[in-house]
Amino acid sequence: MSETPNSFSGNNLSGTGLVGRHDIYGPIHKGLRLAQAGLLTRIGSTDFEDAVATVALLDELKSNLDFFKAHLRHEEEVMHAAVEAKAPGTMARLEEQHDEHRYRFHELEQLIATIEATPARQRAPLGRALYLAFTNYMSEDFAHMREEETVMWPTLCALFTDEELQAQEGQIVSQLSPDEAIFSMRLMIPSMNRVERAIFLAKVKTGAPPQAFNAVIEFAARPTLSAEDFADLSDRLGLAA
Ligand SMILES: [Fe+2]
Structure with a gap:
């Protein structure tokens, strides 16, 4: 099971050679994509002049942003640390992308605070700005997760056995x-x-x-x-x- 033909390139989406290996990114990344697609749709369809609808949306957005931040932290503290201990420098590019995500979270939180401080009747342009800012984050994170699943997963499979990958996942789950x-x-x-x-x-x-x-x-x-x-x-x- 841990013999891994590592012939999987970033452009090969078939996963040949890795079928059956522990898919540590798959389920949570599907969930993150579902969350982001739903949020983008909700931001786009919210009437920001409706104070009640806006509060509900912003509350949901804030709790999701907290979850997205925690996801980056868990990947770094558990998976990235384990990879770096075996192959220093391997995670640099993905960690740079995580820093870019944190910058996007900061932008989104600033916009949320601005919307909250603005009278409902003047919020429509800020709603559009929030929609576009979320699109920036989402498009970057979708590309990032794809890279993790197509480039980093084969690396993880080459460095660790399935038992070790499951142990890393267990360590993350135990922190929730x-x-x-x-x-x-x-x-x-x-x-x-x-x-x-x-x-x-x-x-x-x-x-x-x-x-x-x-x-x-x-x-x-x-x-x-x-x-x-x-x-x-x-x-x-x-x-x-
Ligand atoms: Fe990541």
Whole structure:
């Protein structure tokens, strides 16, 4: 399993040679893409002169930005540190991109504060600015995540066994508060296909205490999945109806 033909280039999207290896980026990055696509759509469709709608949007945006920041920190503290210990300098480019993301977060937070301090009737141009600023962050992060999945994942697979990659992931998960864990599950679970979702949650079921697994099902899976997808998941995992 840990024998890795590392012939995978950044332009090869097939993943040849790595099928079956532990996909440490896949589920969380699908979730981050889902979150960002949803936020961009919401920013674009919000009437910024509607004070109630704007508060709801900005609250959601702020909690997502906190989650995005924590994601960068976790990658750096756990995965980047492990790579740098074996192959110094490998993470420099991705860490530069993380710094660029932090600059975008700062821009977005400044805009959010400006919108909050501006009377509702004058907010429309600021709403447009927020939409465009979020587009800047999102386009950069989508390119960044693609690079992680197509360039860095093969490097990780060459440097570490699946057991080591799972241990890194476990270290990240153990740092999440219960709220953060549910937040991330609410993004990841609906963004996966049915087979991926069942395999992912079967691992959670095996590794987590029963009450934690039940919380994932009740607070993350059930509210985010269609009735059909939830029924499919219940069948595959053998959950009581
Ligand atoms: Fe990253």
